[in-house]
Amino acid sequence: MADAPKINPKETLRESYPKLNQAIDNANEAITKATTADENASQAVTTANSVQEQFNQVVIEGDSSVEAAQARVSYTGTTYTTLKERLDQEHESVTTQLADIALKTDFGVVDGVGDGETSDSAYIQQVVNNAGYNQKIYLPKPPVAYVITTPIILRQGQTLEFAVNTKVYDRTDDYAFKIEGGPTFAVEAKTHVTICNAEIIGNPNSKGAIYARNVYLINFEKCKIHSYSNLAACGVWLEDFFQINFYSTQVNNIENGKGLYINAVTGNSGQVNLYNSIIQRSRIGLHVEGTGNVIDGVNMFGGAIGNNHEVGLKIGKNVHNFTAFGSHIENHDGITFAGTTAVDMFLDDGLVCEGVTFIACLFENNKYAIKSNNSRRVTLIGNQFKGNGIEGAVAITQGDGDGAWFISPNMFDGYETEIIEKGINHTVLRNLNVDYSGALFPQRSSAGIYSGDQYPEGKVTAKQGSIYLRTNGGFGYHVYIKNSGDGNTGWQNLNGQIPVYTNANRPGANTVPRGTVIFNSDDNMPNYSDGATWRDALGNIT
Structure with a gap:
């Protein structure tokens, strides 16, 4: 392939076209050679793959083929194509694990x-600082316990994992561990920090185990915090936060x-989410x-809140x-522990909490299960309140400022008073009962609302004051009230329209309540039952 001469700017097209043709010929020849090179490269790859496959087969089918085939199966039962494939993959896995172990055992x-x-x-603070951001720090089991005399400051993204059941003696006059963001919430928040497995034991001068301010995405896992007797102590202090989890x-x-x-x-x-966590024996x-x-x-x-010296839960x-x-x-109960109130939601006028819900909870052995004032939108569903016969016990005490509570049927047992009702716009269904036949008991075992397709007198047993809705019968015979007794008699028609009968089809006077009035269309006058016979307005038997 000869070089194509360059075109002189002064040449005419007739003088230049041989040079252009030469350039085109050279380009076509280059394309042909490139195509050939690509085909050769593809053939080389195919050949290399074939050689690798043949080599693999040689390894598999060599003199030690049985042993090699067995070695291609891992301890988990995974079968690899070649022994090399297994070794490569497991080498990568072990390398990753070793890197993690190297990081975790840095202490x-x-x-x-x-x-x-x-x-x-x-020493611990140095290890935390050396680990840097977004790292996992593992502290092995100490001979006795780690002693902290100044707070350990955790950094962004760190996980501080102690060996299981590791004791940490807090001998600070501050908090043992601090997780603090900057002054601006939440722009300068500290995030993604976790503390695991520590048993943090306080002393009379310590403020508490953990202080977290301006933080989010923080986890506390399988930690135990106890024995802080300082009057101002808080086991854990959370201030300005999002997404905090206690596991x-x-x-x-x-x-x-x-x-x-x-x-x-x-x-x-x-x-803030507390999963299966317990808070107890605190003020x-x-x-x-x-x-x-x-x-x-x-x-x-x-989880649970219990055995506290003043209040269990204060909202x-x-x-x-x-x-x-x-x-x-x-x-x-005020006896075993000085605290008498399980949940205190009592707020002064002008202060409000709202949206408080208890579902399927057990309130047991509390003199006062819930005390409230100025609490709005409170929901109680399917809870059990067991007062255990404590003298003067009240399950729920509402205040004048409470509003829009929803109280479904809950179980109350062993309280002198179940609910002291105050406030406005409440829906209380605690005495509501609907039995298998569809009868509704607004006052539980007292008067109810019944329905059926029969005349209730002598057939429907109910408490005095009950109502019966009849689904059949003549005009004017659809609503009855139980005027007397607890048996199946004493029902009185409540319809304003007097029912119309003839002498032939009117009911027996002894089958309806005394004083029942019908209109006799044969006589064109009212008839009155004296409980035995029908009489007209003058008292004559009709």
């Missing part, structure tokens, strides 16, 4: 660390303070309020949508 067991006496704060966590014995304190100060906060078990803003969404799934102002599903709130 290590060091002489003097975790002896239960010497402060480990500086199987226990807060216990904050005897002069609060087990878990949740507050919204500068920002609209919410979505106030769980305290939720918004001193400066709204808390929207605190949920309990199972303050600006709390919207607190819900407990299947939780136990118990043992505030």
Whole structure:
């Protein structure tokens, strides 16, 4: 392929076309060679794959074919095409695991660390800092316990995982662990932090185990917090937050303070979830309020609040949508523990909480299960209130400021008073009962509303004051009221239209209540039953 000469700008088209033809010929020749090269490359790949496959087959069918075939099956039962394929894949998996183990064991067991006496704060903080952001830090089981004398400050995205049942002695005069964002909520929030498996044990000078402010996406998993006796102590303090989860966590014995304190100060906060977690033996078990803003969404799934020295659950102002599903709130009897109130929602005028719901919860052995005022949109469905015969016990005490409560049928047992009703716009269905026949009992076992296709006198047993709706019968015979007795007699027709009969088809006077009036179309006058015979207006037998 010869080089095509360049065209001179002064040449005419007649002089230039041989050069153009040469350039076109060269281009066509280049395309042909490129196509040939591509075909050769494809053939080389095919050949290489064939060689690899043949080599694999040689390995499989070699002298040790039985052993090789067995080795291609992993311990999980997975069969690989070749032994090399299995080795490559498992090498990659083991490498990943080793990298994770290397990260998790970064702390290590060091002489003097975790002896239960010497402060480990500086060393733990150094490991936290060296791990950096978005890292998982594993602290192995210490010989006795880790000792913290200054707060451990956790960083963005860190998971601090202790070996199971690791004790941490909090000997600070502050909180043992702090998770704090910047001053602006929620732009400068600290996020994605987790603490696992720690048993944090307080002392009389400590403020609490965990302090979290301006945070979201925070998890506490299988932690146990206890033995803080400081008058201002809070086992866990949450302030300005979103999406905080407690999984199987226990807060216990904050005897002069609060087990878990949740507050919204500068920002609209919410979505705290407690899964199978327990708060007990504190002055106030769980305290939720918004001193400066709204808390929207605190949920309990199972778990318990109990045995507290003052109040189990305290719901303050600006709390919207607190819900407990299947939780136990118990043992505030004023005897075993000084606390007498399971749930305190009593707010002064001008302060409001709303959207409080308890579903399928057990309130047991509380002198006062729920005390309320200025609580709106409260829902109680399918709960059990067991007062256990405590003297003066009241299950539910409403206040004048309460409004729009919905109380479905709940189980009340062992209370001197079930509900002290106050407030406005409530729907109370607690005494409602509908039996298998469709009878409605607005007052439970007392007067009811019945329905059927028969004349009720002598056939329908009911309490005095009951109503019977008849689905058949003549005009004017559809509504009856039970004027007397608890048996099947005493029913009186309530229709304003006097029923019309002839002498032949009128009912027996002894089969209708005394005083029943009919119109006799044969005589064109009213007839009156004296309980035995029919009489006219002058008392004559007709």
